Amino acid sequence: MRPKFDPEALPVIETDSRRAPLSAPRMQPDFIRHRLLSPPAWEPELTDESRVYDRTRGLREAAVLVPLVERRDGLTVLLTQRNANLSSHAGQISFPGGRQETFDADRIATALRETEEEIGLQRDFIEVLGSLPDYITGTGYHVSPIVGLVRPGFTLQADAGEVADIFEVPLAFLMDPARHERRVFHWEGGERQFYAMPYPRETGGHHFIWGATAGMLRNLYHLLAA
16 A cells, blocks of 8 residues: 655656647637537546556546636636545545435536535536546546536535635636646655646645646646647
């Protein structure tokens, strides 16, 4: 078993400054809607997290919503910080979502239901645009990321048992590869590399977006840039 580690304490081995930030027209709702409806040929990026999981343990099905909120200054991505006392992914930044239940009609239903349960965002405010490539987490979840366009006017109510914070990050920040840090964790049996996208807080410090959430955002960049 790999030991636990503090991802924020690990070194940055590089940022992807060779690729250009996504242009403003590619971050407009109409472009994203069309791109998800009719994607070009492109290659999703497989992260180490998906490679290191022992598939003999089986996978748990899950779905998350990638909520793109329409704001006056451009789209933002709505994210949550999980409570520090949860049994898995405690304290981490994540998209709203969770495990698929037998009564869910499909992955979209899972993502919308879990989003409403976790943060109170009602599905009437969400236009489902499509999905990103599935992602396997190191903890054994097979996650379907469902991209949704969220119109303003909603109110949020966090589930206090699961969610410690809800915040938004400008899509332009996350779609700039120079913000995509690659960090590495070495242990006796090998190494694991992962992406991190620290976003500054107004009150100081930063939201440390990393792991599966950063990996899914990285694939959103690849799709929109293709």
